[in-house]
Amino acid sequence: xxxxxxxxxxxxxxxxxxxxxxxxxxxxxxxxxxxxxxxxxxxxxxxxxxxxxxxxxxxxxxxxxxxxxxxxxxxxxxxxxxxxxxxxxxxxxxxxxxxxxxxxxxxxxxxxxxxxxxxxxxxxxxxxxxxxxxxxxxxxxxxxxxxxxxxxxxxxxxxxxxxxxxxxxxxxxxxxxxxxxxxxxxxxxxxxxxxxxxxxxxxxxxxxxxxxxxxxxxxxxxxxxxxxxxxxxxxxxxxxxxxxxxxxxxxxxxxxxxxxxxxxxxxxxxxxxxxxxxxxxxxxxxxxxxxxxxxxxxxxxxxxxxxxxxxxxxxxxxxxxxxxxxxxxxxxxxxx
Amino acid sequence: xxxxxxxxxxxxxxxxxxxxxxxxxxxxxxxxxxxxxxxxxxxxxxxxxxxxxxxxxxxxxxxxxxxxxxxxxxxxxxxxxxxxxxxxxxxxxxxxxxxxxxxxxxxxxxxxxxxxxxxxxxxxxxxxxxxxxxxxxxxxxxxxxxxxxxxxxxxxxxxxxxxxxxxxxxxxxxxxxxxxxxxxxxxxxxxxxxxxxxxxxxxxxxxxxxxxxxxxxxxxxxxxxxxxxxxxxxxxxxxxxxxxxxxxxxxxxxxxxxxxxxxxxxxxxxxxxxxxxxxxxxxxxxxxxxxxxxxxxxxxxxxxxxxxxxxxxxxxxxxxxxxxxxxxxxxxxxxx
DNA sequence: TCGGAAAATCTAAACGTTTACATTTTAGAA
DNA sequence: TTCTAAAATGTAAACGTTTAGATTTTCCGA
Numbered sequence: 001x002x003x004x005x006x007x008x009x010x011x012x013x014x015x016x017x018x019x020x021x022x023x024x025x026x027x028x029x030x031x032x033x034x035x036x037x038x039x040x041x042x043x044x045x046x047x048x049x050x051x052x053x054x055x056x057x058x059x060x061x062x063x064x065x066x067x068x069x070x071x072x073x074x075x076x077x078x079x080x081x082x083x084x085x086x087x088x089x090x091x092x093x094x095x096x097x098x099x100x101x102x103x104x105x106x107x108x109x110x111x112x113x114x115x116x117x118x119x120x121x122x123x124x125x126x127x128x129x130x131x132x133x134x135x136x137x138x139x140x141x142x143x144x145x146x147x148x149x150x151x152x153x154x155x156x157x158x159x160x161x162x163x164x165x166x167x168x169x170x171x172x173x174x175x176x177x178x179x180x181x182x183x184x185x186x187x188x189x190x191x192x193x194x195x196x197x198x199x200x201x202x203x204x205x206x207x208x209x210x211x212x213x214x215x216x217x218x219x220x221x222x223x224x225x226x227x228x229x230x231x232x233x234x235x236x237x238x239x240x241x242x243x244x245x246x247x248x249x250x251x252x253x254x255x256x257x258x259x260x261x262x263x264x265x266x267x268x269x270x271x272x273x274x275x276x277x278x279x280x281x282x283x284x285x286x287x288x289x290x291x292x293x294x295x296x297x298x299x300x301x302x303x304x305x306x307x308x309x310x311x312x313x314x315x316x317x318x319x320x321x322x323x324x325x326x327x328x329x330x331x332x333x334x335x336x
Numbered sequence: 337x338x339x340x341x342x343x344x345x346x347x348x349x350x351x352x353x354x355x356x357x358x359x360x361x362x363x364x365x366x367x368x369x370x371x372x373x374x375x376x377x378x379x380x381x382x383x384x385x386x387x388x389x390x391x392x393x394x395x396x397x398x399x400x401x402x403x404x405x406x407x408x409x410x411x412x413x414x415x416x417x418x419x420x421x422x423x424x425x426x427x428x429x430x431x432x433x434x435x436x437x438x439x440x441x442x443x444x445x446x447x448x449x450x451x452x453x454x455x456x457x458x459x460x461x462x463x464x465x466x467x468x469x470x471x472x473x474x475x476x477x478x479x480x481x482x483x484x485x486x487x488x489x490x491x492x493x494x495x496x497x498x499x500x501x502x503x504x505x506x507x508x509x510x511x512x513x514x515x516x517x518x519x520x521x522x523x524x525x526x527x528x529x530x531x532x533x534x535x536x537x538x539x540x541x542x543x544x545x546x547x548x549x550x551x552x553x554x555x556x557x558x559x560x561x562x563x564x565x566x567x568x569x570x571x572x573x574x575x576x577x578x579x580x581x582x583x584x585x586x587x588x589x590x591x592x593x594x595x596x597x598x599x600x601x602x603x604x605x606x607x608x609x610x611x612x613x614x615x616x617x618x619x620x621x622x623x624x625x626x627x628x629x630x631x632x633x634x635x636x637x638x639x640x641x642x643x644x645x646x647x648x649x650x651x652x653x654x655x656x657x658x659x660x661x662x663x664x665x666x667x668x669x670x671x672x
Numbered sequence: 673t674c675g676g677a678a679a680a681t682c683t684a685a686a687c688g689t690t691t692a693c694a695t696t697t698t699a700g701a702a
Numbered sequence: 703t704t705c706t707a708a709a710a711t712g713t714a715a716a717c718g719t720t721t722a723g724a725t726t727t728t729c730c731g732a
Contacts, residue, residue: 004476006688017712022690032698032710047475052452053393054688057717062389072414072421079409085435089442094449097433099421106425113430116388139383140340257619280616283593342718353682358720368680368728390718393687 005046013042025050056118064094065306066114068107068124072099076249076276076295077125080147083299084123091307093120100127108133115140121306125149129191131156143309145302149192155318157305159298163193163275166291166325167200167245170273173289173327174243175208178336179271183216183241185230185251194222197247197275215239220251227254235262242270242336249276256284271333275325286331293325341382350378361386392454400430401642402450404443404460408435412585412612412631413461416483419635420459427643429456436463444469451476457642461485465527467492479645481638485528491654493641495634499529499611502627502661503536503581506609509625509663510579511544514672515607519552519577521566521587530558533583533611551575556587563590571598578606578672585612592620607669611661622667629661 007025011018016035023031024039031039042048056062067084069077081097088095096119100107107127111134114122121143126134131151137144144156151158174182184201187194198217205212215237220226227246231254234241246252252274259266266272267286274281274290281288301321309316343361347354352371359367360375367375378384392398403420405413417433424431432455436443443463447470450458457479462470467487473480480492487494510518520537523530534553541548551573556562563582567590570577582588588610595602602608603622610617610626617624637657645652 008688018689019691019713020711023711026690030710035710049448049451049472049476051393051454051688052449053389053398053454054717055690057387057389057393057688057719058690060717072418073411075409075411078414082409082435085408094432094453095434096430098431099418112385113388115385117430118387118389140385253615253619260619260621278615279589280620283589283596284616284620285596344718354719355683355721356681359681362720366680371680387718390687391720393689393718394720396687 005048007048007050009046010039010042010048013046014038060118061120062118063092064096064117064119065303066110066117066119066122067095067097068110068114068122068126069097069099070102070125070127072097074250075279076148076293079295080299080302083296084303085299086296087300087303087307091303093303093307102127104128104133108136111136115142121145121310123147123302123306126151143306145306145309147298147302157309157319157321159302159305159321159323160192161293161298161323161325163196163325164200164203166275166293166327167197167247168204169200169325169327170245170275170289170291171201171204172208173329174245174271174273174333175204175210177243177271177333179241179243180210181213181216181239181241182210182243182245183218183230183234185218185220185227185244185246185255187220187222187247187251189219191222193275194247201245213239216241220247222248222250224250224254224257227251228258229254231255231258231264232262235264243333244270244272246272246274249274249278252276252278252288252290253280256280256288267332267334271336273327273333277328281328281330288332289330290328291325292328294323298323341384343384343386345382346375346378346384349382350374396454397456398454399428400432400453400455401639402446402453402455402458402460403431403433404446404450404458404462405433405435406438406461406463408433410586411615412484412629415631416635416638419632420639421635422632423636423639423643427639429639429643438463440464440469444472447472451478457481457646459483459638459642462487479642481642481645483634483638493645493655493657495638495641495657495659496528497629497634497659497661499532499661500536500539502611502629502663503533503583504540505536505661505663506581506611506625506627507537507540508544509665510581510607510609510669511540511546513579513607513669515577515579516546517549517552517575517577518546518579518581519554519566519570521554521556521563521580521582521591523556523558523583523587525555527558529611530583537581549575552577556583558584558586560586560590560593563587564594565590567591567594567600568598571600579669580606580608582608582610585610585614588612588614588624588626589616592616592624603668603670607672609663609669613664617664617666624668625666626664627661628664630659634659 007018007021011021024036098110104127123145125148129152131153146156146158186198189195218230220230246255277290277292281290343354343357347357360372434446440463459481461484465488467489482492482494522534525531554566556566582591613626613628617626
């Protein structure tokens, strides 16, 4: 492994200066054919691979963007990441992905590491919407794009899904089918998605003059278990709903588990719509209606925004993308 | 954003030389308390963050490991990655994750980028077991650990699950319940998991003197659709099996979809065991029996091996870890 | 007060690139 | 041929660290 060959070794072997080699490596032209050939040969003979480290240091850019997600094992994020990666690769960017486990502390640590490594930009779904702990990025002038969750205390480009509208559509659908006792399993109210989906629920009820019944509003935490418990509670309440709207995928799964156990007949005794598609949706019986988000597209847009921000050093205004989710009606809703 | 402060700015502000600052940054000791304090103050006053680029360049190590997976949206991998990340963070290592979409070409490209960036090691589930396209890593003396899929043409540390045994256990279970017409949906026979799981199936049959019936061996490709089609074919064959063993999670999902549509009663008319746990397993009815793998542990071990390899520059022998999967019997198997 | 070892600090040379600028070569016109 | 502009190539200075080895300072015992 006698030390990796450097540009100098190549230059020596091809009997040219390192500047010329550099020109060839970077396709800058202005090198004679024969010389270029000699250099190319030298490169392949030595198996030379240029050091991105040295290059980035000089260039002051790494062509790397950092991605921070709260939970890599939640299927939503890998799909978003796939979208980002795809577009990034096209533009010659590479990605560093880190997961915070919803920990603000880890997030801060990761931010620091990203800065040390000189990422050109960051796409983040933050564990803490205040955004105080990622201020550091802002200070360094590193472009940021927020995905799925907003950042409160300063301005960044944002890609969101219209949660209010998505929830609204779902609940309206239930109302139009004749339901009046419609329950919601909420997400945490201190997160954008949790809060907004609840707003959409309220909006639909209001619009159709159905009074909000607080016994039908269940607080969940976006985790499977809270969906499970919520469904149980609704089943045993003395005001059993005829329809349930669940605020995210994991809680949907919890709900369905509970319904199955309770033998509370989906699509007959109780209608159901969940926010976010889940793998099981299309093949449990009856098939599940869901509000579906274009996950890959979200990633693609996020990268696009970041890319523009990186190359447009002027001051762009803050931009906010609001994607419209799609209501996929399947069999878990019934007329009443 | 007037250019980020460097170690030199810190040195100037604290009226010391850069060497002393460096010593403080790296906790090397040998600096007087008062001096250190002055430096620490200067650092925080300037908001100095050291450049990992320059550092890595000098140190010739990046404290970064690369992870290559074939499909980030397959839930198995995020769990493995979570295990790797966890252990890596503990040791002060950071990870670059890339997904190849099962493309050998992209994989080769990623390998190149990883080398350019000077990763200290790589953990990979390769898209192509020959490993020719990752030879480059080997040439550079970069430690490699293979996960889930072996690498043929040269020796690397490997973390596998005992596929033969897992499949064997599953099929034996079916046999012990009285089944004789047991079908298998295979994975690609040019991948370790595909091949070995088939071997386990054959082994169980042999051991209990059940002749191999090739009409019960369905070739799949680890994708959902092939599981779906496989189940269909089995249903309509004139030698309908009483039990099915599916070689991976995605195909399991395809199978279950088909069974549902065909109204082929799981756990009554046909028993079922799948390799790899799936989210739906525990709440479709009847609950699904599966061969389950310790995904996070796999990641943890992979990192451990890599870590040792990185720090043990002597020549360790090739090591191979074989984890035992666990058979989780639920309700999708019935006595006959 | 002094000498000298130990402790603290500094100097300067890497690390492997890119790039502005200087120099040499080329080739076509006179 | 000789001249000249253009093309090709070379020189050397960064980029921001780490780290030997040199130098200075400190501190203690005599």
